[in-house]
Amino acid sequence: MILTVTLNTALDITYRTPRLVPHATHRVSEVIERPGGKGLNVARVLAALGHETVVTGFAGGRTGDVLRELLPNAPDPRGSSASGFVSVDTPGSFAPPVDALVPIAGATRRTVAVVDETTGDTTQLNEPGPVVSPAEWAAFLARYEELLAVADAVALCGSLPPGIHVGAYADLVRAARGAGVPVLLDTSGEPLRRGIAARPDLVKPNADELARLTGSREPLRATRDARRRGAHAVVASLGPDGV
Template identity: 40%
Template structure:
């Protein structure tokens, strides 16, 4: 089973607008609401790939209850640790070919609640063989959160995939997770004033799998001292939000199933690309997957 961790989930609300007018009323026909957060996007795609998965993390209040009800409706297994403060909501306005976001910071988590979650996490590790930890940290959760989780994962003999940014990524990397997936901005924050290639090599000296995602330009991977280039087909993206999370899901499933490096990279690239073709976030077309896999090129450099 794959265990996904979302420490700062949200109700993601998307508004599709013909145009966005400042200081004016903007009316929409429909608001699209999703149980969001990077880890839950990953979970949805893993579920579509029909791999056993359990979602955990921190939820609180009525918004947390709504997220759990949405997961139930989608037949997604979950076991969250409940906190007192309300889970956040995040708004995205799609207009004029652009996306404007309003993101709440999230709840304040007490030290007692954080330690309670760590104990809860340990109880879930027994049935998991791979852990995916994604996204930002709510207030009160220490920047060492992912380092702490990875230490518990490694102690249990399991592997952790980490997808985050900022100080949480820096601390997480220090604990040497199995896989990280930084984009260019995240690499620059980790290794200021360092060329991308050099920053990737530095990471690859510490971490078995390093994926540098480049969006529509594919990705580069450094795995076990070997460099791979991933080329993806040109597509007309409908909603690229969550494509990185869909890629992580594909990588996680490939690793869980024991696929070869090339097959795992292809699956991750295919799911990431397919997400961009769907209006929903963290969604892929399973019918289109076989053809997309054929269009992905993985080259050793």
């Protein structure tokens, strides 16, 4: 089983409109809602590739309820244009990720994308995440330790919501390593800097995140620096230049 952790889950809402014009009223041609957050996206792709996946993190409020309702019925990423994923060609039926999210009092954030169908441009609006209380964080840690006991690998993905200390990913990396579970870290900024020092097996920054971490925009030099900081391996996404 592959465990993905999304501490700052989101309900992704996409509006498509024929043309986005400032200061104008728009008719929407299509509305799409789906569970969002890096770890949930990773889990759906892994599930489509035939892997057993479990998702954990936080969900709360009405938006959290909707996210959890949608999770079992999320679009199969294989060839689904509505899903927002590149098509993957794999045999077999699509089994969605298993929901092991931890409930919280605060409402899960929304991310709103407005797509201009004429130009193909997307305008993105991201709400802040809910505040996570110390008791809710403790409940998550208990769930995480339970899941590590049966996980073959874990992916720690995305930003941290308010209320969670900046070294949280470092703690989660150390817990995975202590349990003998390979761990991937995909985050940015100070959580990445602290997390990488805990020696994850793999980090996956994009070019900007890697440059902010190392101070270098030369990919090979920056990758070597990231490994010296603690990562066993680095896969950097470089936009149109690939990885």
